[in-house]
Amino acid sequence: xxxxIEIHDFEPKIMAFVCKWCTYxxxxxxxxxxxxxxxxxxxxxxxxxxxxxxxFMIKAFEQGADGVFISGCHPGDCHYxxxxxxxxxxxxxxxxxxxFHGIDIERIEFSWISAAEAIKWTEVIDAFTEKxxxxxxxxxxxxxxxxPYAQFLVQNKQESA
Amino acid sequence: MIExxxxxxxxxxxxxxVDVVIGYAEGSDPSRTTPIFIRKAEDVEKLIYDxxxxxxxxxxxxxxHEYTRKGWKKTAIIGKGCDIRAIVQLIAENQxxxxxxxxxxxxxxxxxxxxxxxxxxxxxxxxxxKCIGCDVxxxxxxxxxPGDKPDVDRSTxxxxxxxxxxxxxxxxxxxxxxxxxxxxxxxxxxxxCREVCPHCSCNTCITDETTPSWIDPAAHxxxxxxxxxxxxxxxxxxxxxxxxxxxxCPMGIQVDLFNQRMKEVVQESYxxxxxxxxxxxxxxxxxxxxxxxxxxx
Ligand code: SF4
Ligand code: SF4
Ligand code: SF4
Numbered sequence: 001x002x003x004x005i006e007i008h009d010f011e012p013k014i015m016a017f018v019c020k021w022c023t024y025x026x027x028x029x030x031x032x033x034x035x036x037x038x039x040x041x042x043x044x045x046x047x048x049x050x051x052x053x054x055x056f057m058i059k060a061f062e063q064g065a066d067g068v069f070i071s072g073c074h075p076g077d078c079h080y081x082x083x084x085x086x087x088x089x090x091x092x093x094x095x096x097x098x099x100f101h102g103i104d105i106e107r108i109e110f111s112w113i114s115a116a117e118a119i120k121w122t123e124v125i126d127a128f129t130e131k132x133x134x135x136x137x138x139x140x141x142x143x144x145x146x147x148p149y150a151q152f153l154v155q156n157k158q159e160s161a
Numbered sequence: 162m163i164e165x166x167x168x169x170x171x172x173x174x175x176x177x178x179v180d181v182v183i184g185y186a187e188g189s190d191p192s193r194t195t196p197i198f199i200r201k202a203e204d205v206e207k208l209i210y211d212x213x214x215x216x217x218x219x220x221x222x223x224x225x226h227e228y229t230r231k232g233w234k235k236t237a238i239i240g241k242g243c244d245i246r247a248i249v250q251l252i253a254e255n256q257x258x259x260x261x262x263x264x265x266x267x268x269x270x271x272x273x274x275x276x277x278x279x280x281x282x283x284x285x286x287x288x289x290x291k292c293i294g295c296d297v298x299x300x301x302x303x304x305x306x307p308g309d310k311p312d313v314d315r316s317t318x319x320x321x322x323x324x325x326x327x328x329x330x331x332x333x334x335x336x337x338x339x340x341x342x343x344x345x346x347x348x349x350x351x352x353x354c355r356e357v358c359p360h361c362s363c364n365t366c367i368t369d370e371t372t373p374s375w376i377d378p379a380a381h382x383x384x385x386x387x388x389x390x391x392x393x394x395x396x397x398x399x400x401x402x403x404x405x406x407x408x409x410c411p412m413g414i415q416v417d418l419f420n421q422r423m424k425e426v427v428q429e430s431y432x433x434x435x436x437x438x439x440x441x442x443x444x445x446x447x448x449x450x451x452x453x454x455x456x457x458x
Contacts, residue, residue: 083447102338
């Protein structure tokens with residue numbers, strides 16, 4: 001039996017970039033087992049979590065995603081042995097970059113999900129969707145900003161070269 | 162000091178040890194200097210070095226400028242400490258071989274932040290911010306150095322992050338976001354910040370790619386953000402802090418704030434300092450099994 005359908009004021013758009021060997025199969029298992037999970041997630045299948053270029057995530061935010069979800073095999077289980085270790089390092093720095101840029105890093109979720117963890121997939125996705133729903137719409141780059149403090153900062157920047 | 166450099170340059174050219182010496186010469190007005198490529202021994206008198214020499218010469222060693230170097234087997238280059246960091250980083254990234262380059266190191270007292278600020282002397286009012294706390298005033302990797310090289314302790318991290326990074330980090334998230342949106346509003350995507358960077362060495366920059374077009378080419382806010390985030394991400398652990406991008410920006414955007422912040426991040430997370438070692442592997446092309454993963458669910 002499916003969950004009761006709830007109506008929300010705001011439905012976040014969530015992009016998921018997942019590894020085809022584990023997370024994608026895990027999500028597939030969730031589907032074939034008829035488990036329910038949040039329909040807000042749009043999934044893109046990639047060969048490895050090491051293939052997830054930060055460019056994809058930047059593009060997703062540029063195009064109006066409210067949250068980005070990245071997932072791959074648990075450490076030690078990578079189909080290519082080490083792809084997920086690189087992904088881990090890359091995301092450590094990428095999150096700091098987004099934070100410095102003023103994007104709430106709660107909007108970027110990273111998770112290890114294996115092909116057998118269909119239940120974990122549904123739980124993580126549902127929880128993330130709820131979290132992003134609470135955070136609200138991601139500010140669009142072309143929204144007008146009138147922030148006197150920001151303008152003050154821009155005009156009074158200390159000289160640097 | 163410059164006499165010793167000139168003599169060495171003359172010797173190198175006369176003996177045919179190098180094909181060209183890249184250095185600085187007097188520029189179009191008294192406050193400016195210009196990069197110069199010297200190929201004849203009699204021209205070495207044109208070489209100068211003083212706090213007006215702000216250009217980052219390693220730019221010309223970058224693969225993107227290979228056409229300039231066509232046929233040159235060995236290049237001598239005058240380097241102040243921060244430029245030598247860039248050279249070392251290029252070598253570490255296999256953009257360059259150590260034996261293709263002859264580094265004429267200069268002792269540096271600091272440079273001016275902008276030619277307009279030059280008033281005949283260097284003082285706190287016109288010193289570039291990267292020069293405050295610099296640990297490579299005596300360069301770390303040279304083939305020739307005029308006089309004796311004093312021992313310098315470079316074990317402690319070099320902190321030339323401008324105060325603005327700290328100021329921004331103290332702001333709340335949405336204020337920070339508003340700051341960038343107001344600041345980047347002026348960027349019109351001339352890509353001067355890329356052209357001037359010694360580490361932007363791609364033959365085709367991702368922003369020039371059209372199939373697919375990863376970065377919206379228009380200079381509206383979306384495209385500008387994608388551009389700056391991508392650029393910052395590509396330079397993680399590679400930016401050696403020459404500050405040229407900020408100096409080159411015609412709109413006065415402090416382009417290198419992102420890079421400075423990322424420099425702090427790689428130092429905190431992976432104790433990596435770009436530009437100091439010819440062997441160290443870039444932090445994002447290597448890993449440890451027990452790297453931090455506190456953010457992973
Ligand atoms: S140099 Fe300045 S205006 Fe030009 S692309 Fe870079 S940030 Fe934008
Ligand atoms: S990003 Fe800017 S400061 Fe860093 S190396 Fe490139 S030009 Fe220099
Ligand atoms: S911004 Fe990135 S793709 Fe473009 S030249 Fe620099 S490193 Fe290369």
